[in-house]
Amino acid sequence: MVMMMLKGNEATAYAAKIAKVQVIPAYPITPSTLFPEKVSELIANGEMKAEFIPVESEHSALSAAIGAAATGARTMTATASQGLALMHEVLFIASGMRLPIVMAIGNRALSAPVNIWAEQQDTIAQRDSGWLQFYAENNQEALDLTLIAFRVAEDERVLLPAMMGMDAFVLTHTMEPVDVPDDKLVEKFLGPPKPKYPILDPTKPATFGAFVFPEHYMEFRYSQFVAMEHSKKVIDEAFNEFKELFGREYKKVTGFMNEDAEILLVTMGSMTGTAREAVRKLREKGEKVGLIKLTVFRPFPKEELIEITKNAKIIAVVDRNISVGFAGAIFTELAASYNNIKEKPKILDFILGLGGRDIRLEDYYEIYNKAKESLNKEVKEINWINVDEEAVYEVEGPL
Amino acid sequence: MNFENQEFFAPGHRACAGCAAPIIVKWVLKLAGPNTIVVNATGCLEVFSTPYPHTSWRLPWIHVAFENASAVASGIDAALKAQGKREGVNIIVFGGDGGTSDIGLQSLSGMAERGHDILYVMYDNEAYMNTGIQRSSSTPFGAWTTTSQVGPFNILGKNEFKKPIAEIMAAHKIPYVATVNPAFLSDMKMKIAKALEIKGPKFIHAISSCTTGWRHDPSKTIEIMRLATETGIFPLWEIENGDFSKMRLTYIPKQRKPVEEYFKPQGRFRHLFQDPEKIKEIQKMVDEWWAKFENKN
Amino acid sequence: MKITRGVVITEPGSTALEETGSWRTFRPEIRYEKCIRCMICCNYCPEPAIEKKSGENYPVANPKLIKMEVPVINYKYCKGCGICVNECPTKAIDFVREEK
Numbered sequence: 001m002v003m004m005m006l007k008g009n010e011a012t013a014y015a016a017k018i019a020k021v022q023v024i025p026a027y028p029i030t031p032s033t034l035f036p037e038k039v040s041e042l043i044a045n046g047e048m049k050a051e052f053i054p055v056e057s058e059h060s061a062l063s064a065a066i067g068a069a070a071t072g073a074r075t076m077t078a079t080a081s082q083g084l085a086l087m088h089e090v091l092f093i094a095s096g097m098r099l100p101i102v103m104a105i106g107n108r109a110l111s112a113p114v115n116i117w118a119e120q121q122d123t124i125a126q127r128d129s130g131w132l133q134f135y136a137e138n139n140q141e142a143l144d145l146t147l148i149a150f151r152v153a154e155d156e157r158v159l160l161p162a163m164m165g166m167d168a169f170v171l172t173h174t175m176e177p178v179d180v181p182d183d184k185l186v187e188k189f190l191g192p193p194k195p196k197y198p199i200l201d202p203t204k205p206a207t208f209g210a211f212v213f214p215e216h217y218m219e220f221r222y223s224q225f226v227a228m229e230h231s232k233k234v235i236d237e238a239f240n241e242f243k244e245l246f247g248r249e250y251k252k253v254t255g256f257m258n259e260d261a262e263i264l265l266v267t268m269g270s271m272t273g274t275a276r277e278a279v280r281k282l283r284e285k286g287e288k289v290g291l292i293k294l295t296v297f298r299p300f301p302k303e304e305l306i307e308i309t310k311n312a313k314i315i316a317v318v319d320r321n322i323s324v325g326f327a328g329a330i331f332t333e334l335a336a337s338y339n340n341i342k343e344k345p346k347i348l349d350f351i352l353g354l355g356g357r358d359i360r361l362e363d364y365y366e367i368y369n370k371a372k373e374s375l376n377k378e379v380k381e382i383n384w385i386n387v388d389e390e391a392v393y394e395v396e397g398p399l
Numbered sequence: 400m401n402f403e404n405q406e407f408f409a410p411g412h413r414a415c416a417g418c419a420a421p422i423i424v425k426w427v428l429k430l431a432g433p434n435t436i437v438v439n440a441t442g443c444l445e446v447f448s449t450p451y452p453h454t455s456w457r458l459p460w461i462h463v464a465f466e467n468a469s470a471v472a473s474g475i476d477a478a479l480k481a482q483g484k485r486e487g488v489n490i491i492v493f494g495g496d497g498g499t500s501d502i503g504l505q506s507l508s509g510m511a512e513r514g515h516d517i518l519y520v521m522y523d524n525e526a527y528m529n530t531g532i533q534r535s536s537s538t539p540f541g542a543w544t545t546t547s548q549v550g551p552f553n554i555l556g557k558n559e560f561k562k563p564i565a566e567i568m569a570a571h572k573i574p575y576v577a578t579v580n581p582a583f584l585s586d587m588k589m590k591i592a593k594a595l596e597i598k599g600p601k602f603i604h605a606i607s608s609c610t611t612g613w614r615h616d617p618s619k620t621i622e623i624m625r626l627a628t629e630t631g632i633f634p635l636w637e638i639e640n641g642d643f644s645k646m647r648l649t650y651i652p653k654q655r656k657p658v659e660e661y662f663k664p665q666g667r668f669r670h671l672f673q674d675p676e677k678i679k680e681i682q683k684m685v686d687e688w689w690a691k692f693e694n695k696n
Numbered sequence: 697m698k699i700t701r702g703v704v705i706t707e708p709g710s711t712a713l714e715e716t717g718s719w720r721t722f723r724p725e726i727r728y729e730k731c732i733r734c735m736i737c738c739n740y741c742p743e744p745a746i747e748k749k750s751g752e753n754y755p756v757a758n759p760k761l762i763k764m765e766v767p768v769i770n771y772k773y774c775k776g777c778g779i780c781v782n783e784c785p786t787k788a789i790d791f792v793r794e795e796k
Contacts, residue, residue: 022481025474051477055470056509063467063506067438067474070461073481075474093463098702159701198704200459200475202434202488207705209462210449219699409709410743410773411716417777421742448711452698457708584739610777618778618791621740 001185006178008171009034011139012078012104012164015146017048018183021102022073022193025053025064027083030116031168032106035078058083062090062101069099070208071200074150074193076101080168081108081122088126094161095130095224097208098197100153101161103131104146107269107320108168109355117356118167120269124297124321124329130224132162132231133298137272139176142166144248145295147181151189151238156196158231160224167270168356181246189245228299235296252301254293255308257283261290263371264312264345266305266330268294271318271352271359278364289368294330302337309334312345316371320353327382346374349382357386402432412455413447417617419607419624420444420522422581427491427520430591433458435489436475440468440498443529444522466502468492469510469519476515485516489595492519496537497527500564511571511600518594518601521564524609532612536562539632541681543667544612555677556670560684568602572641575601577649578634582625586635586649593637606633614666623664631655631685634692646692655689658682712773716743720776723794724769728755730788733764737780737789745773746780 006014013035016024026036042048051068055061061077068075079087084105094101109119123133134149136142142164149162166172198206212220232252239250257279258264267275272293279291292308292315294301309315319328326332331349338344350367353359363385373379392399407428414421420443428435437460439445445462448455463471472492479485494503499521510517526544527533534544539561543549547557569576574597579587587605594601608624610617627633628650635650658681662668671677700706726737731754738746751766769780781791 023474023477025470025477049481051481053473053477053513055473056505056512060467060470060473060506060509063463063470064474064477066463067461067471067476068478068481069474070471071436071475071478071482073478075478089464090467096703097463197701198706200436200461202436202459204706205433205457205459205708207449207454207456207460207708208703209445210451210454210703210705211446212451212703216451216697216699219697220703223699223701404748406709406744408744409712410745410770411711411714412743413711413714413716414742416719416742416775417779418742421744422740425742425744449705450711451703452705452707453710453714454705454707455709455711581740616778618782620742620777620779621783 001182002180004178004180005175006139007034007173007175008139008142008166009078009106010038011143011178012146013038013042014180015143016050016076017042018181018186019147019150019190020074020183020187020193021050021076023051023053023065023068023075024077025055025061025068026077027055027058027061027079029058029080029083031108031172032078032080032104034172035104058086059090062087062094065101066090066094066097066099069101070097072195076103078104078106080106081110084122084126085110091126091129091131096220098159098224098227099161100150100159102146102149102153103161103163104142105163105165106168106172107165115355116168118170118270119320119354119356120165121321123163123165127298127329130160130228131298132160134162134164134296135268135294136164136166136171137270137293139171139178140248142171143178143180144242144246144250147186147189148238148242148250151241152231152234154190154196155234158227158234159197160227160231165269170270185245189241232299250295252296253304253308254295256291256293258290258292258308260288262288262313263368264290264292264309264315265364265367266292266294266315266317266334268297268330269320271320274359274361275318275364278361278368281361282368287368300333300337305334306337306341309345314371314374315345315347316350316367317347318350318352318359318367322351322354348374348379351382351384352386400432403429405429407433407457409455409457411453413450414443415611415617417610417620419581419609419620420524423520423522423605423607424493426581426588427591428458430588431489431491431595434487435491438468438472438475438490438492440492440494440503441465442495442498443524444493444495446529465498467506468494468498468503469506469517472517473510473513473515476517490517492517494519494521495528496521496523496525497535500537500562501535508571511568511573514599516598518603520603520605522605522607524607524612526612528609528612537564541668541671541677543670549670554670554674565602565604569638569641569643573600573602575637575639577637578604580606580624580628580633580635582621583628583635583650590637612667615664619664623661626656626661629656630658630661631689632658632661634688648692651693658685715772716775717772720774720794722776722778722791723771724774724776724778724781725790725792726767726769727788727790728766729757730786731766732786733761733766734785735767736783736785738767740779740783742777742779743773743775745770
């Protein structure tokens, strides 16, 4: 193993290298552009042996990835925001065809307005596509979760594609010390790139992507649903194996100072670092607050979240995304998870950090205070923090 | 090795009676042989040949979506290379005119520019036939389609010219581009065999008559395609490495038949006969093309 | 019900189980005395529903052709499009209405 100072994109590029990824079709988009650049560099100087395809759009990047994975090659690509949105139809296809493709996403806001900075809407908007979703708090996690994504995706019980989100610029472009594991150890973790599924092979002709009528379609979709359910167990196994081999522990849901907490913050991604600091500071003042960090969003870790939050009075969910017309995704899915449970904490939604707006200590204090207030009085269920709500009304003419 | 007596495309598929597409496919596959992977864009061919749980294909075959067949093929090319298995395997893409000339143009252009060793065969039935005969950029000038309907406010049907997709692909300077016609079978076989021998991107534009969309008797499929070339409307040529100055016309009719002979048996051109000026206009366009290119031969 | 993982069909050419011959309203019938064994019908059949078989037991006008293979229509798949009827250079194929 080697300690390197790496940006998030570089960490994922090194993950591709040590995982012996064979085919990398990629298209540039801020903030994930450094991934194909690094891959091209590693191939040029002989450090990596992979076929790099400089495709002409993100839609083609994922399409080429499907072709490569269907031929049995270990395949990875990276994109963000508009690029991921452009891939939308192909995402569903990759999952329906049960191909273990891994994609690193530089979580970035979606147009319009055009914005290149951190937000999780891009991957959240694809949560219906049948892909596993992991979220990294720092660059070490970005590298590790990419390896874990391969491990879970390629497992015979799963065979679903996986995406790994890391916040734009905060992680993609910021250098952090990252332990890059030895590729022999990674080979032990992942095994060689030998596909455990039928592939395009002239010696064994098979048809991929047939046209399916109503009498069969639902069973196919159901089988994907079941595979994703199975992945819950496989993810835990992968986390355990990872800890054994590399010494770092991951959980679908991780608690911090949460045992006796009355108010729990729920975060996902790089915002967690600041949240942890806020919780420490609040605890010093005697506040009974704790933090829950989500590392896996798909499959939604319903059981683990309920178990770890059920004794709190208030759950304050931080959503770095918003489904216009309803609420943030983590809030929505957590509330739905608690649906049939009689005794449950109050759940509140806090929308922050869209379009790269920093999520600061003071924002967490504001969230905490609002959550505390709600113990005694009615508060809004969905709260936008650090937003000039008045500005909206000062617009000339109609909104 | 000669595979001409083997059938790599099984009967029992749901193509309309008299469809030209399976004729094109069977000959391409007979010349390619079993060491082949086929990628198919969404369209008639893909739908009628793979009704789950059955498939007509006796070769490895993949369909992903409408516009990305060339991108999928590029991924397969890279994967085989990475696995050290590229040698001797043909990668062939089949796409209709819609999936190639319109929505598929970007990925096709990208594949060509990157130089992948892939043979792209476009079966041109001159409209989005699978979804019900809607016009595509490949629909000829003056043709009726369901989205270029004919009426007092639109007397011509399609008002725009047929996009010269083969010429566009030749302009990419890829090693081989040719137009083929199943009614000229030896010429078609010669060109496909030639393409399969060449390394790099190859593009074959095949005319593929459609009894349902062109509104003609199914038994006349080959006859009508023959007329397309004999009238000079669908000329047969090859261009290598984008050198238009060395374009080779592989069939020059001694006396080009008048274009009406091609239009008469097809319902989609019936309205043209109400305005003989239009037919003269089309004849002029065809004559001009031949004046320009015939001299080079 | 049988489904496969990822919508993969591993049985190549299985549409051969679907007998599209039931689509026919007209049926091509080869008159072997007129057939010159050129195989144009076989080359152009879209299904393909015309097979090449040994010519031994088939009528032939010119005995020199008896060693050649003959085209034989497979009525399980023939959709009755009539391309073979139209293209046959000696008009050796009759097109008769299918009896129901």
